[in-house]
Amino acid sequence: MKSNILYLFAVIVFTLHRGQSQGTFNCHCAEVEKECFTFPTPCSSGCQSGWDGPFCQLHNVAYNRSASQSGVYVDTSDCVPDTQDVQSFCGAHGAQLAVDGSDDTNYWHGSCSVTDTSNQSAWWRLDLGATYNISSLQIYQANHVPLPPRYIEVFVNGQECYNVTGSDISSTIIHVTCHQTLLGSTLTLRTSSIDTVPSLTLCEVKIFQCSDFWFGNKCQYKCHCKDELEVCDKLSGACTSQCAEAWTGTGCQTHNMALNKTAHQEGTWSDASNCSTTSTTYCGPRPASLAVDGSTDQDFRHGSCSHTALGRTITSWDLSLGSLHQIYRMKIYFPQKDIYSTVGLKVTVDGAVCYVSNTSLPTIADITCRQPLRGVFVSINLPPFPTSPGVTGGPIDRVLVLCEVLIYECDEFWFGANCSQLCRCQNTSEVCDKMTGECPRTGCSAGWMGTDCQTECLAGLYGVKCDQSCPGCPGNGSCNRNNGSCSTLCPAHYTGANCDRCHDDWYGPSCQLPCGECRNDGPCNTTTGLCPDGCDPGWQGALCQQECPDGRYGMDCSKVCGHCVDPTPCDKLTGFCLDECAHGWSGDLCDKCDDFWFGANCSQLCRCQNTSEVCDKMTGECPRTGCSAGWMGTDCQTVCPNSTFGLNCSSNCGMCADNVTCDHVTGTCPDTCAAGFAGKDCSECLTGLYGVNCDQTCPGCAGNGSCNRNNGSCSTPCPAHYTGANCDRCHDDWYGSSCQLPCGECRNDSPCNTTTGLCPDGCDPGWQGALCQQECPDDRYGVDCSKVCGHCVDPTPCDKLTGFCLGECAHGWSGDLCDNKQPTTRTYQEPTPLSSTTVTYTHTTATTKTPATSSTSTISRHSTTAKRHDQTSQGYRPHGHTQHKTDQPPTQGPTSDGHSRHSRTDKSDHYSADQLSEGAVAAIVVSCVLALCIVLHSFIFIRYSRRRPCGWLKGRRKHTYGRDRIESPEDFDFTSGTELPKYGPFPDTKQKAGTAGITNPNYIPDSVSPDV
Structure with a gap:
């Protein structure tokens, strides 16, 4: 166990070191521990079960399946x-x-x-x-x-x-x-x-499949992908990651031994001095190494081509391969638009001539040496000027430009022009000659002979060099060419120790006649060929060599075949149909009615509404879903009567041409519809016709629309801007020959003349012109624009309907129409003998009579937005709506805080203290009381609303039936337009007199002019 773990570790380390994951992890030699480290050396110990090939790279996918x-x-x-x-x-x-x-x-x-x-x-x-x-x-x-x-x-x-x-x-x-x-x-x-x-x-x-990292029809090529972990295409060898370095070809199977090797040339030309950015992407010298950099780009401007110096008598390019190689094939890439001659180009290997060109070479030249040459140095030369015949020009034109030089070499253990033949050396680690296949060190492996070791031993010979004779094998059979073992026993059809009697199933004087089909595979008589127990099922005749005729099977051919597809016969032994059952039949012997067929000989097809329902195989009835569309009857085999179709034949046909009946399933007419009729089933009238027989013409409907096929009523809406039963007149607010012109602003929204567009009662207030389509100028309003606007804030116009200013009144003017001159207001401050509270009196000098106001309501100016002409897709013009805009607080009556402001109107500017009457004294007392109330009120107001000056109320001017409605009273100063701090201080403004001596820096009373 320990040795196995160490071996596995060694395999992984070796793989990482060599970068040959393609080979090491796919080694299937019989003796893995001895041979897998030397991969890709052929496996001399044989292959593991299920693997084959010299490298055990063939996977037998049929093994043990x-x-x-x-x-x-x-x-x-x-x-x-x-x-x-x-x-x-x-x-x-x-x-x-x-x-x-x-x-x-x-x-x-x-x-x-x-x-x-x-x-x-x-x-x-x-x-x-x-x-x-x-x-x-x-x-x-x-x-x-x-x-x-x-x-x-x-x-x-x-x-x-x-x-x-x-x-x-x-x-x-x-x-x-x-x-x-x-x-x-x-x-x-x-x-x-x-x-x-x-x-x-x-x-x-x-059945062989290539192991991973091998490809070819015999899995004879090894993958050489740039990504070493990529499994190349097992037929072509193509790599999605492209070929590995130094490998080329569609399958990356050809080795370019010239890549990145040391190169030298006679002088190096540089275009750094005359480079133009519009003509080239590279500027600089063109050294010899550019011809072996791996790029076959033939565009000289891209900087991947070498270039010798100009004016040299010797023009050459040399390459050192670093070690001895056998050289036979190479490829040279010249620039696509090379203007220099390549006549006389010579290729040598260690001084021996490989190739000489007598004509100018193509831009991609395949070079094949006269014979394989061994060497280290490869030279490409042009002959000295001007000795070569046909060479023209001067010495400066004699240069050698090479974009890439590829020198090909077969992969290890393969040889031949296409590197497609396997070496067969006795020592499997020997690499044969890559051109001839010769094994000079150990010779051919056992069973093979010839210079290339590709010829099998002659019959009767075996072993290394094929110099050993096979032993006597039965029937003079040949032996195994590798080890001499006999591969044959008795001659064909003979058996016995001396091969002197016929094998079973053969008879006759030379055992060359086959026995017939004897019962239970018994042997026939070796002399006569007769079967002692008779024939097997499916056979007949004296020698049991006659098959049953088509249509019969079984013992003595006594049984009749079922309903096979004609003319396919049944199996002569079992009776099974060799192909398929005839239409409508099923079963092993094709003797049963198939589903969806019924009746005698199963010749009638079921016609159930649900196609998955199997009808009664005797009657054809469909008890669950009934007959399919177009069919009727108990067996659903009767076609719908004339003029009917569909499920239960319940639909009537339309009007087909020439009174032809419609399709009994779909209701469609076989040719065309009768005159006046249309539609898929000819049940609709043609456009423009109606009535029972579609013979009446529709009235003129809008846009040539069709009418109702029963009563002739139009079924399409009127075109835009038209109305009426026949869509023959303009809709309100439109006129003209095509009703495409909009009416103007007629009085009381009355319609204009549909021909001329004139308003019969004149224009609405705020509009003028013959067609009432011109708004009043900015300074006029009313009927026929006959009234002049008041003193609105310039340049704000007044409302064209009411005359109300859309903005505010100009300074010094008031009223709904801004036509009232405001009075001049002055203030003064009396000494307060009783307390430090300051009482302010307001005197107003009236220059224009101010309308009386009510204490329970405010004076407001109403601004009505004039009607605007807005055309929509339906031709309707929505009119403007009247808006109300509140004005400044009243000069008398209750204020927003519930207290009253008092004003006096007098022609004098001030009162003195010694002129006070008793009424004045009473007024002072009342004022003191009021001042105390105002102080309390102000405290509450400042406590909860201190972020808003009273001027904010004036700036907003939103009133609701006499009560000021304050909106968002915390964040903005509507007087200055800047955002106020959350808790003050407020912006610095002029100090104005407040109410009852309480000073608010942003408050300006309505009655005081800002200039005072």
Whole structure:
């Protein structure tokens, strides 16, 4: 156990060191511990079970898979003790013996499967357990098959692979190559039905698949992918990660030994001085190493091509391979647009001439040496100027430009022009000559001869150098070319110690006549051929060699076949149909009515509505779902009567042309519909027609729409902007020849003239013009725009309907129409003899009469948004809605905080203290009381609403039936437009007189001008 763990550890370390995961983990040599470290050396110890090939790289996917066959031959009765020719195995030769891993072809050793000979045709089937691409296989037959079959048909998943006939059938090992690669999981071998000996004797069946990291039709090539863990394509060797370094070809099987080796040339040309960014992607010197950098890019501008210096009398490029190699093939890539001549180009290997060009070479030149040359140095030269015939130009034109040089070499243990032949050296670790296959050190392996060790030993010879004679084998049979063991016993059809009597199943003076089909596979008389117990079922005649005629089977051909597909006969032994039962029949013998068929000879098809229902096999009745569409009757075989169709024949046909009846299943007419009718079943009227016979014309409907086929009423809506029963007049608010012009703003929303567009009662207030489509100018409003707007804040216009300013009144003006001049207000402060509380009197000088106000309501200006003309897809114009906008607080009456402001109107500016009357004194007392109330109120107001100056109320001006409604009173100063701090201080403004001496820095009374 310990040694196994150490071995596994060593394998992993060795693999990581070599980077050859393709080989080490897929080594299947018999002696793993001795041979897997030297991979890819061929396995001299043989392969593990289920593996084959010189490197054990062939995986036999048939090994130990599940197999079956047409009967098992049991030869217990043939075992005779104490005789030399008796088999060492007696018993059943089951199907599994053909995939047990032993390819021993000696029948007597008991490793061959044999089918029972009682069947008409023999078959053997293998389940691979997985799906494979199968292109070839090997069939090992017993070396003394009494009568080999004339045909062996090979199938993969029922697809024909190959038909083995002729000389192939008599070979001990049959190599089968499919007509094409087939994908499948089952393999079937069977004899032909016309064969007289329906039996298969199979010692082994092998189906090879390449091990991972090997490819080719014989798995002879090793993968060389850039990604060492990638499993290349097992047929082509293609790698998705591209080829590994120094490997090339579609399957990466050709080794480029020149890659990244040391190169030198006569001078190096550089274009750094005249490089243009528009013409090249590389600028600089072009050294010799660029020709072995692995890039075959032939665009000189990309900088992957070497270039010798100009004006040199000697033009050469040299490569050192570093070690001795055998060189025969190479490829040279020149620039795509090379303007320099390659006439006279010479390739040498260690000074020996490999190749000389007499003409100019193509841009990709395949070079083959005159003969294989061994060497280290490869040189490519151009002849000195101007000695070569046909060379033109001057010395400056004599340069050598090489984009890539590839020198090919076969992989280890392979040789030949295409590296496709395997070395066969006696010492499996010896690498043969990669061109000739010769093994100069150890010679050819046993059983092979010739310079390339590819020729098998002649008949009667075996061993190393094929110089040993085979021992005397029965029937002058040949021996094994490797070890001299006899591969044959008695001649064909003979048996016995002296091979002097006919084998079972053969008779006649030379044992060349086959016995017939004797009962229970008994032997026939070896002289006459007669069967002592009669014939097997399916056979007849004196020698039991005549099959039953078609249509009959069984013992003495006394039984009649069932209903097989004509003209396919039944099996002459069992009566089973070889193909399929005739239509409507089923069962092993095709003598039973199939599902969905009934009646005499099962010739009538069930016609149930549910196709899965099986009708009564005698009457055809469908008791569960009834007849299918188009059929009626107890047996559902009667077609619907004329003019009806469908389930239960309950639908009536439409009007088909020429009174032809419709399809009894679908109701469709076989040709066309009758005049005036349309639709799939001709039950609809043509567009524009209606009535019972579709012979009445529809009235003019909008957009040429169709009418109701029964009563002729239009079934389509009117076009946009039209109305009326016949869609013949313009909808309200539209006019013109096509009703596409919108009406203007007519008085009281009345419709305009549908022809001229004129408004019969004139325009709505705020509109003017002949068609009432022009709004009043910004400074006018009302009917015919006859009124002038008041003093609105410039440039804000007034409402075109009411005259109300959309913004505010200009400074010094008030009223709904901003046409009232505000009075001038002044303030003064009296001394307060009784307390420090300051009482402020307000005097107002009226310049314009102010409308009286109520103490329970506020004066408001109403702003009505004029009607705008908005056309929609339906042609309707929604009119504007009246909006109300509150104005500043009243100058008299209750304030928002519940206290009153008092104002006096007088022509004088101030009162003096000594002019106070008794009423004034009373007013002072009342003022003091009020001041105290205001102080308390202000405390509460500042406590809960201190973040808002009273000016905010003016800025918002939102009133609800006399009560100010404050919105969001915490975050913004609506006077200045800037965001206030959460808890003050507030922005600094001018100090204005407050109420009852309480000062608010942002409060400006409505009655005080900002300029005061």
